[in-house]
Amino acid sequence: MSKRALGKGLDALIQAPAGAPEEKDLVLTIQLNKIQPNRDQPRKHIDETALNELAGSIREKGVIQPIILEKTGDTYAIIAGERRFRAAQLAGLAEIPALIRSFSRDDKLIVSLIENIQRENLNPIEEASAFETIIKQTGMNQDELARQVGKSRPAVANCLRLLKLPQAMQNALKRGDISSGHARAILSVVNPADQEILFSQIIQQGISVRDAEAGADQMNKGSRGAGNLSSPQQKRVAPEIQEVEQRFIESLGTKVQLKGNLNKGKIEISYFSKEDLDRLFDLLTKVD
Numbered sequence: 001m002s003k004r005a006l007g008k009g010l011d012a013l014i015q016a017p018a019g020a021p022e023e024k025d026l027v028l029t030i031q032l033n034k035i036q037p038n039r040d041q042p043r044k045h046i047d048e049t050a051l052n053e054l055a056g057s058i059r060e061k062g063v064i065q066p067i068i069l070e071k072t073g074d075t076y077a078i079i080a081g082e083r084r085f086r087a088a089q090l091a092g093l094a095e096i097p098a099l100i101r102s103f104s105r106d107d108k109l110i111v112s113l114i115e116n117i118q119r120e121n122l123n124p125i126e127e128a129s130a131f132e133t134i135i136k137q138t139g140m141n142q143d144e145l146a147r148q149v150g151k152s153r154p155a156v157a158n159c160l161r162l163l164k165l166p167q168a169m170q171n172a173l174k175r176g177d178i179s180s181g182h183a184r185a186i187l188s189v190v191n192p193a194d195q196e197i198l199f200s201q202i203i204q205q206g207i208s209v210r211d212a213e214a215g216a217d218q219m220n221k222g223s224r225g226a227g228n229l230s231s232p233q234q235k236r237v238a239p240e241i242q243e244v245e246q247r248f249i250e251s252l253g254t255k256v257q258l259k260g261n262l263n264k265g266k267i268e269i270s271y272f273s274k275e276d277l278d279r280l281f282d283l284l285t286k287v288d
Helices: 009-013 048-061 082-090 105-118 124-138 142-149 153-164 167-175 180-187 192-205 209-220 239-252 274-285
Strands: 028-031 067-072 075-080 095-100 256-260 265-269
Touching: 048 082, 067 082, 075 082, 075 105, 082 095, 105 124, 105 142, 124 142, 124 153, 124 167, 142 153, 153 167, 153 180, 153 239, 153 274, 167 180, 167 192, 180 192, 180 209, 192 209, 239 256, 239 265, 239 274
Parallel strands: 067 095
Antiparallel strands: 028 095, 067 075, 256 265
């Protein structure tokens, strides 16, 4: 599946300043010891194995795509390309190709975020934290941020909700022990104690997102469902239905279940607060 264009996109955000068209595509070679890491880097953890693999590729082929820097006195700050910079250091390079640009603080944050999203380097918590930082530091609302990064407003809201998870669950999401779908199921549980139970069941039993959602429903109805949630009697969902459900979830930012087949059935859309209901109403009744 092709990746959707992101908001302004890097091309629009990193273009050379007006009045200097001859420098727009000028790639310079910058000494690594003159480059400083980005303090606002959205990605807080870089996989060491993947970084070593990239360093090996750089030893063989060099750095193919320039990193993006901003001049700060006698040194340069990384705006986009921190992973390539670190891998170049590991590879023993002394210099790296770079584009030099100037940015507002808002655009620095957005460029770093977009670059990481496009390269799929952020885990869900890092992405949510980056969204939160941009909102706090720029004053953007969720609609504005969604347009900037090329995501739907529900997708941004859904991502930000992940920061409401207890720290242990956030850490599990960072490690990949649970998925964002599992995390949304946990967040839909009203009682914090039941959230802990469901989290333990997901980790210990390795249950699917759909089973976790069913468990969350049971808990909200008063049953803690301490047994095995992945019951073999539960009806299997066809892959094509799961795919359509996932598209609905990404568009609406909430739990969605299709009951039926691709030709006939019904759609069940869940909401978990009055604000959530109002948001869904606005989405479903909006006319372009």
